[in-house]
Amino acid sequence: MIPSTIDLINCEQEPIHILGHIQSYGYLIAIEPDTYSVVHASDNIVDLVGTDAAQLLGQSIDKVLVGTHLPISTLTEILNVGQRNDSWETMNPHRLILNGKVWNLIVHQHKGLVILEWEPIGNDQNQLINQQLISQALTEVQSSRTLDELLQNTARRVKTIIGFDRVMVYQFGDDWHGQVVAEEKEDDLEPFLGLHYPASDIPKQARELYKVNLVRLIADAGSVPSPILSKPGWPASQPLDLTHSVLRAVSPVHIEYLKNMGVQASMSMSLLYRGELWGLISCHNRTPHFVDYQARQAAKFVSQLLSAALEFRKDKEDLTNLQQYQQTGRELHQQLLLNDDVVRALTKLPITALDITGATGAALIFNNKIHQLGKTPDDKQIRALADWMGTTGTESFLQTNQLPVLYPPAEAFRAVGAGLLSIVLSRELNEYLFWFKPERVEQVTWAGNPDKPVTVNEEGQRRLSPRKSFAAWTEIVRNTSEPWSEAELSVVVKLREDILQIVTRQANEIRLLNQRLQVAYEELDAFSYTVSHDLRTPLSSIRCYAEILLEEYGEDFSPDAQALFQKVIDSTDRMRRLIRHILFYSRMGRSELDTQPIDMRQLLNGIREEILVTSKDRSLRIDIGDTPPIMADPTMALQLFTNLISNAAKYTQLAVEGWVQIKGTQTDSEVIYSIEDNGIGFDMKQAGKMFDLFKRLENARTFEGSGVGLAIVKRIINRHQGKVWFHSEPNQGTTFFVSFPVNPTK
Incomplete structure (x- = not known):
């Protein structure tokens, strides 16, 4: 492979939207x-x-x-x-x-x-034919029984509309390499079906443009493009942006790539799943071939039908899997509630920890003993894996479908454990629950060697050249398992909370903390409270002096200086809010609980009114369903639900119409509240740092926040012997769940 340290001048750096x-x-x-x-x-x-x-x-x-x-x-x-x-x-x-x-x-x-x-413009008769083909395509989408049949029918329909020699449906992998999963071609062409193409063949900025421009035509790769002239005096730093242009010229690197393939015309249509690029309908022709706007729109409509069908099938499959795993998780939770023995509840009864995922093996390390289910590594390998987990800094869970890449000794047991999903029960006690998926050995056939050649130009700079050979090149892919699904991750996150609730309850009797650690914790807690409290006085002075200077001498300051003083004032406001959160966080470690029945309807209505007043400039709806009472400290309950609901409202700011739905349910043992929103969501693979103090997820960094709110929620719910968990998907919203025991122990 090409060393990553090479400074490559390649297609990744081409400004393809401003080629001129x-x-x-x-x-x-x-x-x-x-x-x-x-x-x-x-x-x-x-x-x-x-x-x-x-x-x-x-x-x-x-x-x-x-x-x-x-x-x-x-x-x-x-x-x-x-x-x-x-x-x-x-x-x-x-x-x-x-x-x-x-x-x-x-x-x-x-x-x-x-x-x-x-x-x-094209032939009017062709437009009539295309309308008929679109109608037939809609019928085929509805009648296709399998995904392969749907993809193949779409490739055939697009080829009929645009008349190209070859039409392929090209699906992207997690690493952005692609595979031809359906193909319709002229009989004299060699088949590309099943071939893989490296991610570098379609660079990142090209993939981003595919999400904006759903149809792209290159009518003649051998033609000379026409330059764009600008009026005299137009800034050279502002070239015409052709992001949305239908005539945008073609990158020289891509032209060279097409010529190397023997292609004179190409066309592509984007296939999207939830706004992200799932794949392409990629079309090639051996001679120049122009497709007019109406025909391109007809082909685009067929591709959008396929995108909608893919999304429907995938959503239906995901929902079915999630419901199945959640039902198994609920049954496993009941076993935990009815058994004092965590090991027996997870490994010895009709429903086991192995049943809540698609894993083929699971291992529980608890009380210094290993309990195995299904096909797993041996005891020695599992203990070594647990020791390694303790060095990774993982606080809650870890998932990978390429464990030998992260942990090279895993190559020895890749046949049963190339994929790992792990939840941390106690890092200090080296207690974990592991799920394993076996290696999926694949023979991948690439369209040419995926390692592109490096050439050196006259300035001595190294450059990636488009591949010249597309002859089939085969490699064996090892050390990789089937990936873990969002449904599996969601249910495992919930199971961890269920187990920790039971363990915490037992810890009151059999796992007392070492006295020295307890003293150290109390001293650290008191220290954080004192520092945070003492910071408020000088911070108030800074704000006061800045306001005085701005008020008394503001007219003598330049606009830039006035802006800087305002930034000082704004920064002190943010620091005061952060200190307030830290004070509340530290105070929870010392204050006694005043547990009493809480009128949740009254509490939630108050929170809703406050949030809607501050959000009056945008469309936001907060719906409150059933509100069974909870047993909790009133101040802490108010803080907990304020944090969760205001977070939900905040992260719906990008939605045209934001909504938050709150509802509660009661069982014999607990009251569960859910707070659901249609906000930005997040990838469950990042869920491990959700409740870490001062940690924020990547897609939330553009929103104002301190990273303390959810840490407070976690601390409050722990003090109430409850649980908090969540389920989310990017751009599909988030649901947080909190549960309070009906009869909390003293």
């Missing part, structure tokens, strides 16, 4: 939306309107149409309606006649400019 050229089959101008004056034009525009691009730059749009026999009012009306309604996408294309020839005009607005692109 368009494909030669069409024409482009960019105008300012207020004056309709031309600021950019493709050099070949002279072929369309009869006037050189250089003469058009800086002129009004009506100068473009001189001699084309198209009334300026026609184009002006299109532009006015598009700007007024912001409806460019639904209006496209516009069929216009210039110099006796019919053209499609595609218009969009991006980064302050209106961009107009003309391209040839």
